[in-house]
Amino acid sequence: MNSPEIQLLIQHLSKLPGLGPRSGRRVALHLLKRREKIFRPLIQVMLDAEQKVKTCHICHALDASDPCTLCVDPKRDPHQICVVEDVADLWALERANTYRGGYHVLGGVLSAIDGIGPQQLNIQSLLDRIAESQITEVILALNATVDGQTTIHYLIEQLRPFNLSVTTLAHGVPIGGELDYLDEGTLFTAFQARRST
Amino acid sequence: MNSPEIQLLIQHLSKLPGLGPRSGRRVALHLLKRREKIFRPLIQVMLDAEQKVKTCHICHALDASDPCTLCVDPKRDPHQICVVEDVADLWALERANTYRGGYHVLGGVLSAIDGIGPQQLNIQSLLDRIAESQITEVILALNATVDGQTTIHYLIEQLRPFNLSVTTLAHGVPIGGELDYLDEGTLFTAFQARRST
Structure with missing residues (x-):
């Protein structure tokens, strides 16, 4: 009508x-x-x-300039790259205001079901960046999902020849989280990784 | 950032x-x-x-033409006006596909708290429409809220001089509704208005 x-x-x-x-x-x-x-x-x-708004040809983030503000910012550590699945994850980390290095947006994670292989992701450009510059640490900040973890393992293999420090985010109890509501996997991981005070 | x-x-x-x-x-x-x-x-x-999209100057609904398609549709009964609070309510009634008369969108309901009096609503244009044409029934399809019911009472007073049939929607158990989840007011009304089968 x-x-x-x-x-x-x-x-x-x-x-x-x-x-x-x-x-x-x-x-x-x-x-x-x-x-x-x-x-x-x-x-x-x-x-x-x-x-x-365009996609930065270096880190694949979204910005009004290419290369993006993050990639050309002289105050950010050029020796670190934090690898994220999506621009939304980059935004989340920036809101946390804890990391001062560079980023690399993969544009997804490996997924056999969705038919997403390494060619569909920005993996080659990551390896090129690492080969061309003085990166010393790659932080794999992918989601703690099965596909995210698979992608982490694949990336670790790809990064092995470069002889650099490859790290992943810590797993554990989220701040403000109640134990009663957490799944067994998280509790198990938090227990295994317990730290002395 | x-x-x-x-x-x-x-x-x-x-x-x-x-x-x-x-x-x-x-x-x-x-x-x-x-x-x-x-x-x-x-x-x-x-x-x-x-x-x-503009507002129809007759019924105050939204449409690409003014008067709107509903107001000029020769298949719709020109003797009935259904008064609704908002265009959304008009759309809901049209989806129900049960009514074939004209509409009048009030643009809100009387509300002492929000400072909405008769002048803020499309009430004068409703009375003008009724005075100028051969309306025989006005259906007050306002929400069953306190403000909606107050507005119904006000409109009934305003419509009294015109000597026409003024009706309101039936109250009762919604189709698919479970008695256990209904409030006392609805159950009371449904009970009072029970019908022999």
Whole structure:
């Protein structure tokens, strides 16, 4: 019953992650009822991002400049590379504000089921970067999933010839986590890796 | 640490209903990683909707034409007006596919707390419509909230001089609803309004 413009808007919004038909309708109506204050500014911001944001050819992160701000920042340690699965993980680590080296976004993890092999990931460019510069440590900050761990093992093999320090993130009880709610695997790992105080 | 373009995109997306900072980031990344297939089509659809969709001056619904398709549809009964709070409610009733008359969107309900009086709602235009045309029934399909019921009582008073049939939606057990989960008010109403089979 709606005009095609409204229907298309709802359709496209409903397909965004986290939204469905009901929330898509809600967002569409929210925008259509607030043209000046919300709809037009959002469109402008989207046009801007779509046109200006690109993928950094060195670390494969997203930024308005290529090479990205992180890659050219002189205050960041050029001897460390932190390998992450996705740009979202890079953002999460940056929010934690604890790491001051470089990054490398793989663009996924190895997955036999999804047919993702080493060629589909930014692995060759990682090895090239390491071969060309004075990297001393590679931190494999991949998700603690089965595919993430498989990818870590594959990368460790690939990195062996370079004779550098390869590290992974510590596993254990998350800060603020309650033991009662944690899975056995996490508790087992946290127990095995217990430290004297 | 992100470029201002990405930060602004996340900020604007995070403020949409149902989204927050985390889902805003997720949507932003989803769009930035799928320019051709998702981001650009979405922007185009938004531009289209923003430019073409307007508010119908008769019923205050949203449509690409003014008067809207519903108001000019010759197949719809011109003697009935269904009064709803919001365009979303109109859409919900149209999905139910049960009503074939006209609509009138109030644009809200009376609310002392939010400072919304009769002047802030499309009530005068409703009374004008009724005075000018051959309306025989007004269906007050407002939400079953306190403010919705207050508005119904106010509208019944305003409609009294016109000598027409004023109806409200039936209250009762929703289809598929389990008695155990329903509130006392609904059960009381459903019991009072019980029907012989």
